[in-house]
Amino acid sequence: MQLKIEPRREISRNLLYLTPFLAVLLTVVTGFVLFMLMGYDPFAAIYHFFVSPLLSLYGLSELMVKAAPLIIIGVGLAIGFRANVWNIGAEGQLTIGAIASGAVALAFWGDTGLWVLPLMCIAGVLGGMLYASIPAFLKTRFGVNEILTSLMLTYVATLFLSTLVYGPLKDPAGFNFPQSRMFTDAALLGVVFDGTRMHTGTIFALLIAVAVWVLMTFTIIGFQVRVVGQAPAAARFAGFSRNTIIWFGLLVSGGLAGLAGTFEVAGPIGQLIPVITPGYGFTAIIVAFLGRLHPLGIILSGFLMALSYIGGENAQVEVGLPQAVTGVFQGLLLFFLLASDFLVRYRVRVVRLVTETAS
Amino acid sequence: MNDPVSTTPARLEVQGVTKQFPGVLANDHVDFAVAPGEIHALLGENGAGKSTLVKMIYGVLHPDEGQIFWNGEQVSVADPRAARQFGIGMVFQHFSLFEAMTVLENIALGMDEPGDMRELADRVTEVSRAYGLPLEPHRNVYTLSVGERQRIEIVRCLLQNPKLLIMDEPTSVLTPQEVERLFETLRQLASEGVSILYISHKLHEIKALCDHATILRGGKVVAECDPDAETAQTMAQLMIGEELKTVSRRAGGNFGEPRLVVEGLHMASEEIHGVDLRNIALEVRAGEIFGIAGVAGNGQNELLIALSGERLAHHAEIIRIDDQPVGRMSAGARRRLGVCCVPEERNGHGAVPAMSLIENAVLSGHHRMELLNSIFIKGAEARRFAEKVVADFDVRTPGAEASAGSLSGGNLQKFIVGREILQNPGVLIVSQPTWGVDAGAAATIHQALNDLASEGAAVVVISQDLDELLAITDRLAVINVGVLSNALVTAEASVEEIGLLMGGVHGLDAHPAAQGGGETHAA
Structure with missing residues (x-):
């Protein structure tokens, strides 16, 4: 007896769209069993993890707040990923975008002009793009792997932010705490529902996802990105420049990460502090793949990952589950997704070992 | 001369073998038999089911129905290792060799029990000498021509003392002289009692070599025949099932202005063992079909990429389209000027496999x-x-x-x-235009190329199929290790002359082993 893995002759596209849902289902089932074995009430745990956050306006609004940066970054990364441009440094680009827009907010502190927010957005996008242009330049000019450069630059960005909030951008009246002044109203995103933190940036997240979908599906630019990713030789044959697409993929994903950073500091945070993201830039990588690199799928997966953050906190409070449960669920989800993807593309066959049939 | 003796059982007999793939019945109750020492042709167009059939004989695939008999006994061939143990050897169309390793290492890797390397080296030398397949065991594979690489595969099979040797389209990569040499080897093997199953769609080869032919069409055996008693025309009709369309030629000689001019094109290959283009010059005029012949892997792909603009030349003036220097123009810009192109590799180069038509x-x-x-x-x-x-x-x-x-x-x-x-191109560069298509479609494509030329386009056809070039081109040149020969007027060129140019520096063994290498190639 021997197990043999062989590619399936025909891969069902429908099944590929179904696997994320299957992965969620399996995650829930596994979580259920896990909680039971740990001695928790599994129904209550699952309820507080997956259901109760969705039952209050507050829970839903928090979901939007957490999903927005994941969706904005996720759709940007997906453009690059489609072209095999692996920007792993969205976290850093987000940080630089936040610094750039935060600097604008602080420079015009107290100003009431309507132009302050748009200017912050422009600065945030440009900041993210500028930061992503470093790996783009190194990749196109010297062939340096963008995975390494973009990832390492993340830590540079985080430390740069610390330098600023411990130094030049520190609030002069802030009792030496490492944080900037609170932004004034003109530099803050409006709240959609009173009493929640849901800001107008969350609406933009959805609009951006739709815009990226149009770009990727109906334009020659999206077409070029897909061809470069799927068949580099065919892209060259058609006269598409790979370097242009590398620049494009990194600049767009960097710019969107910068915008997400802008929305964070102009939205829920309202100032510059040493840590402005709980790892959105990295989680967005999972979001992008869970959403099948498809902008509309990324909206769904962005909400799902946001739910895992909120549900994890909720289950800690309500059922007393350990904090690690969020990470466990995110890991389980990714595991089941990859496993079911694999089984859609390949099948495992049990073959009998043929004994030597010598004549 | 190798008539099967009626008292001995057939070396290989296939009865009622059927293989179904999703959507295609690849083999439909196929029957045929190969006698000891017989050279048996399996003839059919691409897609007729030849490859599926031999893969079942070699144990790569398994039949859904039907039996395979080996020396009169029913057997089931579980896998290629089992096939080799019966004494079945196969030389595939596409070689599986490691370029960076030596001939000997490659042979040892492909054997079930290679044994001692020094002994093996002696046996390789011995076998290759005995069958006119000169090989140096310690040469690195990347230094070898395609013909020499094929010898490695053949010698690897011969070392296992096969009783049946399956050759899948072995001549598509060889010069005419190398083909003749290969035939000598195969005849020698047959005279020693080895059966040979020879897969091809080239009729003149089958007439020259084979004792018996089984003709497949649409997965079924449509005829058994003696190639000597048939003409190429009758076999073609059996194979295709319809009258062959003939391509109507334009009146030659009335060409217009040069539309594609290349002068002094040098380009180093991007790949480690690739071929550098050296001082390529050619001129194709409006209304002309220009052929580029040559054994595979002599710089054809590099030339196509240089002409299409996928890689840029060093100076704009090196390539001119309608008198406009385009050497530094991108592929897209050249397309807008009218340069269209068909690369050799379809999946991933000419088309994106996962995308819709x-x-x-x-x-x-x-x-x-x-x-x-x-x-x-x-x-x-x-x-x-x-x-x-x-x-x-x-x-x-x-x-x-x-x-x-x-x-x-x-x-x-x-x-x-x-x-x-x-796209109505002004200059069309097409590599292997009829690779893998059936004869009817090939005629359609040839006709379309002709029509395009008569409308005033300049057409460059890069092909390994000499018959094709002789049939449709006005002039042709031969590419060999990145050097393009002077152009010959096709109507005045002889197959021998072209064959020698194709052999080029590989010509150390280019002398036909037998007399009369002048096979008529006109279909």
């Missing part, structure tokens, strides 16, 4: 077919263009939404060639 029509068509509205792709126009290609070139597909990768090789080839021709 509509998207693949956009791939190279958007430059010239007005498929864009600023940055937006005109979906309806793109579909119309794809459907026109499908209709005009008889591409068999469920629809234009089908992915390019789901089409058979021949159908995808028709689609790609059609896509380029329908």
